[in-house]
Amino acid sequence: MxxxxxxxxxxxxxxxxxxxxxxxxxxxxxxxxxxxxxxxxxxxxxxxxxxxxxxxxxxxxxxxxxxxxxxxxxxxxxxxxxxxxxxxxxxxxxxxxxxxxxxxxxxxxxxxxxxxxxxxxxxxxxxxxxxxDESNHGDNTNQVMKYASQDCVPSEIIGLEKDLEKLKGWMLYAKDVLLRVGIVGMGGLGKTTIAQKIFNDIEVAGHYDKMIWVSVSQASSDLRIMRSMLEQLELHCSVSDEAQMLHKLNQLLRDKTCLIVLDDVWEINQEWWNQLCSALQNAVGKSNCIIITTRKEDVLVSMDVDKSQVHQPKTLKEDDSWLLFSKSAFSRCKDRKCPDAQFERVGKEILEKCGGLPLAIKAIAALLASRSHSIVQWIEVNDNFHELTSGGNFSSVMASLQLSYDELPSLLKQCLLCFSIYPEDSEIQAEQLINWWVGEGLVQGKGWKTAKEVGFDYLSELVTRCLVEAVHRRGYDGRVYCCKMHDMVRELTTKIAEEESFGEFDVKGKQEMTANSRWLGFTSEMNPKSLRKSSKLRALLIMSTYKAGFDRNIGSLSSLRVLDFSLTKLENISVEELMDWICSLKRLAYLNLNGVVGLKELPPSIRKLRNLQLLILGGCNDLVKLHPAITNLTKLIVLDLGSCRLQHLPRGIERLSYLQELSGFKVGASSRSSPSCRFSDLQQLVHLRVLRMSVGKESEIAENDRYVLLNLNKLKVLAIDAEDCEDNSISKKLDSLSPLQLSRSCISGVIAKILCLRGSILKGSLACNTFVLKMGISLTSKQALNM
Structure with missing residues (x-):
């Protein structure tokens, strides 16, 4: 506790x-x-x-x-x-x-x-x-900033090269119409890593027309697997009936060669599996292949995988174990080498307890990397590891993960436990996760860093410690955009989250709604009426299609700080009623309505949310008007209006003096009689770190506004959307943003151009890490910043 x-x-x-x-x-x-x-x-x-x-x-x-x-x-x-x-x-x-x-x-x-x-x-x-004694007790959260690093490479293959060649040989020279390959073994053995390397292999990719990856997990269903497959074959899956899905798959794969990976299969519906294989065998092509990874051999038997096509990875040999261990454990040492014989002796004692399991080795090595200058601390970890594994209650993998968790600063422990409410194998958007942390107060600003910047540091630290896997990073600085969690790490987090009474989980790791839950990932299997008894909830993330009647139960969640609809579709509901219920949640700090359909106007009742700090309305394509009451939300630090159809922002935006991120700012008319927010109002938002704005035909930038951006001396990211650049009027408006000195030659006659500069840009006139100019192209600011 x-x-x-x-x-x-x-x-x-x-x-x-x-x-x-x-x-x-x-x-x-x-x-x-x-x-x-x-x-x-x-x-x-x-x-x-x-x-x-x-x-x-x-x-x-x-x-x-x-x-x-x-x-x-x-x-x-x-x-x-x-x-x-x-x-x-x-x-x-x-x-x-x-x-x-x-x-x-x-x-x-x-x-x-x-x-x-x-x-x-x-x-x-x-x-x-x-x-x-006060002298012996310090704030260990300071260590988080010090140890955040990208030195650890958790996905690196060591000792598995022969496994890859063997499996590639089976696949590339197969003569069967449908080849079924099984990879079986205990958790942490590297099954998924091997499958990922095969899936991303250039030679393999050249052999198949279509490539599909499905993370199955314990809680999966036939429909979910097929929907995932269809969504990877086409952008939108419009069918929902099982028979229609099978027919659609057959159509899309006809005359194609296809590789399908089903990762982490626990059980299979035999009738559905036979139908799927029949559809694939009827799709006339050279050779299709399905790779199945599982912990259970009987799963492969039930899926008719021939014994000759079953691969069981071995645990790593001593030399390979030491190489994998060294790459992480000594990543911060001089020349990235073991400091001396003492470290090598203790390190090899620890390795013996890992049993050659890659996940255990990487987790314990990442923990030791932050202590690579203290042999005393290495000995302490060795003793604790021995204590955990000798009792018989912990496998070597779980023992290494438990040690890694125990060594986290208390604030990072809370952040890690948040992952427990996401379904197994979920790919989690970092922005959503960190907004949750900030909204609930799990992460706060420190020194010159904002709370969100600290949150990204925390996430980077969890990745470095091999407790979270980075799925996608930003190109130029490595910031994590998307992440996921290994199923054994999630198993640990659900166990601890239950002990800490943040939530309850069934035997398959699926969350159950209870009156004492503090965090909840709401799924379609849950009854919305039960929310009336969940008055202790502080974070509610809607994970599946919104149910009618759900909104009538939100008002009872008086302790709610976080409400996120970004992972779902809103169907069969009145958006007006929904907003009325939401606006009754006076303690709400983070509201995410990203992509909500039917929200045309933000109501005046929004003024009731005086504790709101993060408001995400990006992607609300029907939103055309903001009520001026939004300017009463003076605690806002993030306001995202990107991709909305707003004609302008209301006057008084300068009252939001704590804003650190503003997306979707429309440069309106400069006259005082205009109801729209003026460009000059921005200069009072002195805490802005991120500004994404658009300049259009109706925009006016007065002569005395040309130095506005210079007053924003904390600005790190500036994105200007000037897509409407059919004539020279836009060029003149951008020229008026001197001393940015965007020369007309830079934009005149150019339909598609992105300017992305780093560090102090544009002759040093604006201290900004990233500048993006978008003109006449369909590219979001987030995509541009990822370049």
């Missing part, structure tokens, strides 16, 4: 900031908040006694569960006070003034009750734990 430590850190910082800035509510309840901060500091010091915490785990578990619930309750009170402060600042609601005596009484009573309970818990904890 050490995750409670991370929550205490976050709440302590919020209380400290409120007291330091003398927020109104902090003055109203100053003595109670000062007492709360003192008690939080003491509790944090007690929890730092990790060794005694482990040995007394059963005794303190109940106390820590209650403590965590108490922290959430305190966070709700603090958020309510902040929301009330926001309303009082602009005097927009007189009812707050009338209700002030009641609010003061009720809130004061709650705070006193929380402080009293916290004091009782401290006395109970003190019986088992002791506060360490």
């Amino acid at each position: 050490i995750v409670a430590d991370a929550m205490i850190q976050q709440l302590t910082q919020q209380v400290f900031t409120a007291l330091q800035e003398q927020a109104r509510f902090a003055l109203d309840f100053q003595s109670q908040f000062e007492m709360m901060k003192t008690k939080l500091d003491l509790t944090k010091a007690l929890l730092a006694d990790t060794e005694n915490l482990k040995s007394k785990k059963k005794a303190v578990k109940t106390i820590l569960i209650n403590l965590r619930d108490l922290i959430y309750e305190a966070d709700n009170i603090l958020t309510d006070c902040l929301v009330r402060d926001e309303y009082q600042k602009d005097g927009s609601c007189t009812s707050f003034t009338l209700q002030k005596p009641i609010f003061l009484y009720q809130t004061g009573k709650k705070l006193k009750d929380i402080n009293a309970k916290m004091e009782t818990m401290e006395r109970s904890l003190a019986l088992y734990l002791k506060a360490p």
Whole structure:
């Protein structure tokens, strides 16, 4: 239950900031908040006694569960006070003034009750734990920035070259109409890695017309597998009936050679499998191939894979194990070599416990890489590894993963556990994940870095430690765009997330909705009515097609901080009613409505979301108008309006003074009579790091606006969409953005051009990492930045 430590850190910082800035509510309840901060500091010091915490785990578990619930309750009170402060600042609601005596009484009573309970818990904890000397206890989250690195290459093949050649030989010289190849073995043996290397092999790719990869997993269905296959063969899958899907697959693969990889198969519907194979065999071609990876030999038998076409990878030999281990463990050493004989001796002792399993080796090596200058710490890891594996409860893979988790700073542990709610084998968009972390307060800004920048550092650190796999990175700096998690790491996270009471999972690792869940990935198999009993939910991500009636249950989720619809389609619902329910969630900090169909106007009730910090409306193609009430959301740090049909942004955008990212800004008319936001209003958004704007025929940039962008000295990414460049008017407008000095020769007569410069650009006049100019082409800013 050490995750409670991370929550205490976050709440302590919020209380400290409120007291330091003398927020109104902090003055109203100053003595109670000062007492709360003192008690939080003491509790944090007690929890730092990790060794005694482990040995007394059963005794303190109940106390820590209650403590965590108490922290959430305190966070709700603090958020309510902040929301009330926001309303009082602009005097927009007189009812707050009338209700002030009641609010003061009720809130004061709650705070006193929380402080009293916290004091009782401290006395109970003190019986088992002791506060360490302050000099010996530092903030280990600082290590996250230091250790973030791209030195670790988790997908590198070592010791499996012969496996690849053997399988390629079977495939390239096959005479069967349909070749079935099986790769079988225990978890962590490298089955998926081998299949990936074959799938991405240039010689193999040249042998087949079509290539399909399906991550199957325990919770998969026949329909999901076929839908995935169809979506890889064509951009949109319009059929939903199983028979129609099979017929469509047959059509698309006719007269084609095809390679299909079914990764991580646990069981198979025999009737469906026979129909699928029959369809592939009837598709007349040279030779089709299906590769199946699984942990269970009987799965291959049921799928009619001939024994002669079954490959079982061996564990790595000693030399290959050491080579794989060394590449990561010594990546930060001089010349990337083992420092001395002591490190080699301890390293090889650790390797013996890994049993030649690549996943175990990579995980433990990534952990040791951050300690490559301390033989004492290596010995400590060796002892802990021995303790875990000798009890028989942990395999070498799970033991190495458990050690890697135990060594994470408490804040990173919370971030890692968030992966548990995503379905197995999901490819997760980093932006969505990090927005969640920021919205719930799991990640906060530090020094000159914003909360989102810190979040990307955290994700990079998890990748470096081989706990998360990077699927797609940005081209020029390696920032992770898309990631996924190995099924054995996910198995660990679901187990710990359940222990920490963030959620509950069935035997197949699928999340179940309960009244005590804090995070939920809502799927089509769940009943939306059950949400009424889930008042403790803080994060709700809709993972599948939206069900009618769902919106009627959102209003009961009073603790919700994160609401994300970006992974689903909204069907059979009233968008107006949905927005009414959403706007009743006064504690909401992150709202993602990306791609929502039918949302034409953001309603005036949006002003109620005074705690909102991230609002994502990108891809809402029906959105044509924003109500001016959006300018009341003064805590916004991210506003994404990209790809919307907005004619202009409302006046008053400069009130959003904390904005760090603004996408979809429309440069409107400069006259004061115009209802649209002017270009000159941008200069007050001094915290902007990312600005994506568009310049069109109706845009006006006045003479005195030419230095606006220079005032944005924190700007790192500037993207200008000037697609409407049929005449010289756009050229003149861009020229007026001096001292950017975009010469007319740079754009005149050019229909498709991207200018992407790094570092200080354009004669040093604008300190900006990336500049993108988009004209007359169908290329999103995100795609351009990936170049």
